[in-house]
Each structure stands twice: as C-alpha cells, then as structure tokens.
Amino acid sequence: MKPIQCPRCWQAMDNSDRLESHLQASPVCDIKEKIMIEGFDKKQEEKLKSRKRNHQNQTEEQRWKELYNILFPEDNEQDIPSPCTPNIYVLPYKY
Numbered sequence: 366m367k368p369i370q371c372p373r374c375w376q377a378m379d380n381s382d383r384l385e386s387h388l389q390a391s392p393v394c395d396i397k398e399k400i401m402i403e404g405f406d407k408k409q410e411e412k413l414k415s416r417k418r419n420h421q422n423q424t425e426e427q428r429w430k431e432l433y434n435i436l437f438p439e440d441n442e443q444d445i446p447s448p449c450t451p452n453i454y455v456l457p458y459k460y
C-alpha cells in the first residue's frame with residue numbers, strides 16, 4: 366500500500382479515517398506543493414531491524430527479496446529487480 370497523504374497539505378496519514386477527520390478539521394490545512402513521501406515508515410523500519418536475527422541461512426538474493434517485500438509489499442515476486450542491478454541504489458526514492 367502506498368502511504369495515504371492529505372491531498373491539500375500532503376501530510377502522511379495512518380489510515381483513511383485519519384485523513385477524513387484531518388480534512389474536516391477547522392481551520393483546514395494549507396494547500397501546499399505536492400511532496401511525495403520518501404523511503405519507508407516506522408513499521409517497515411521495525412521489520413527491517415527485526416529481520417536481522419534470521420540472516421544466518423539466507424543467501425544474498427533471499428535477503429534482498431525479503432528486504433524488497435518489506436519496502437514494497439504490493440509488488441509481485443517477479444517484479445523484484447535482481448540485487449545485481451543498479452536499481453538497488455534508487456530503491457528508497459521509489460515513492
């Protein structure tokens with residue numbers, strides 16, 4: 366899932382309920398230039414940290430796929446770029 370953002374001020378929201386009450390708040394937020402969220406959120410960060418424990422028996426490719434799945438859970442496995450391609454360097458800027 367892509368992060369939910371307010372269409373006026375582009376603030377990140379945890380869920381659509383949050384966004385709804387944010388949009389109904391008074392005074393309403395200021396319209397700002399669109400900012401796309403970069404990188405990953407807190408939950409993903411925690412997953413990335415916790416996955417370090419079971420690294421022992423994984424190959425580089427398995428680790429890479431696991432990392433990729435955490436960052437982009439909506440992507441299919443066949444869409445995961447090879448860890449050898451330069452794509453790895455642009456990963457955090459996909460959003």
Ligand SMILES: [Zn+2]
Pocket residue numbers: 371372373374375376387394395
């Ligand atoms: Zn807003």
